[in-house]
Amino acid sequence: MAAAVECSFLLALGAAAPAADAAEVKVMSTVALTPTLDEIIPKYEGSTGNKLMVIYSTIAELKKRIDAGETADVMILSRPVLDGLQIQGKIAEGSIVNVGRSYVAVGVRSGAPKPDIRTADKLKTALLAAKSISYADPAKGGASGVYFAKVLDRLGIADQMKSKTTLVPGAEPGQLVAKGEVEMCVAQASEIAAVPGAQVVGPLPGDLNNAIVFAVGVGSMSKDPAAAKSLIELLTGPAGVAVLKSKGMDPA
Template sequence: MAGIFGKQAAAAALFGCSLISAFIISTFEALAAELKVMSTVALTPALDELKLGFESNGNRLTIVYSTIAELKKRIDAGETADVIMLSRPVLDELARQGKVTEGSIVNIGMSYVAVGVRAGAPLPDISTAEKLKAALLATRSISYADPAKGGASGVYIAKVIDRLGIAEEMKPKTTLVPNAQAGELVARGEVEMGVAQASEIAAVPGTQVVGPLPGDLNSSIIFAIGAGSTSQSPSAAKALIELMTSPAALDVMKSKGMDPP
């Protein structure tokens, strides 16, 4: 019986892969192009996987990953891209400025600022503000994105720590990272606790998401995709947007810790 179920599962997986391949072929045939993409680091795990499908028919993606604040700064300074993936409010602002094509913006996922620990470690109780405060004070070490570099989750958790009144106590045991490396430090055992977007933590093998910050301390962010208004390959840019909003892509996003938008 187990062998039958195993064969059925394998057949279902093969059928799913066939559907994804068929979607990619039908969507991107004759659209081979080189596209520059600017994307928030929160989408790195999903986009790195989906990139392989997009490039399977001769397309090429050059992806620039960074924090939302840093990418917005570069775009404001004149840098351009064929496709841009940032938070929805920032993309809407860029559309108003004429830097993203009006009407091209689509939501692709949602994530929240989360606490993460090493896989198998006891899960701290962060269900209330007071319990989160106690967990932060009890942890031996913590890591999150450097607020000075504009990482959204880093800026946010720094404000939460200040609001809880424990900023001075946390400084000696805090390791700041440039982007989304907090989960990696947790997985390697270099810090006990990491705070980042849930999708960033979930994508790192050896980590587990404890959960979102409690109550009104919680913060979620909607990520979206849009076409750069100066793109010389608008058809290919549209095809990439269609892939990123397809059911197959949503499944990949979910597997990487991203919630539906």
């Protein structure tokens, strides 16, 4: 299987390789795609000769930078944000493609007992029983952190959770549970699944569940849209989808 995926990578890259001189491709990406891109980047660069310069941050922070005038050849954000940027003329018309879908999930250390979170009441009980928890700081704009803060309010336990909560800038909650620094984390399922030593318990239950569709588009000011499209074709093609699934994300 690994050999087949590797072969499909090379075939896809060989077909997408530009005939012109190698390009430097700037990418602005949500941290949720970090595990996927980290695996794709060296293969893409090695086979095309193109150089990728990737900026990872929260969706809110990246949008703020784009609104302030920064741009990139390739932008990977949530679908609604990219659609809005296309309306503003900052994404090339018709270039947006869905990449994958992830949901806000609970995670614990690999091998640890999985708490029962099948209903809102059971999730509330599990959260109150946890000695410590981590999620993305809502003030930093991380989508999962902003959403989970609202969940805690809905459950009526926001104040009770504060003293045992470690807020982090981005995708670090899974790393903290893997290291044993916190007992439980809440983050995108793809971010938790990508961390050795962390395991996904499951999505938030019932109507507390929240899925995000991530998409990719070509910046309207891209100096090399062909190189940008070659990366998108790889990311959304069979080889890219295989990596995406291995990192805990569902194809969109």
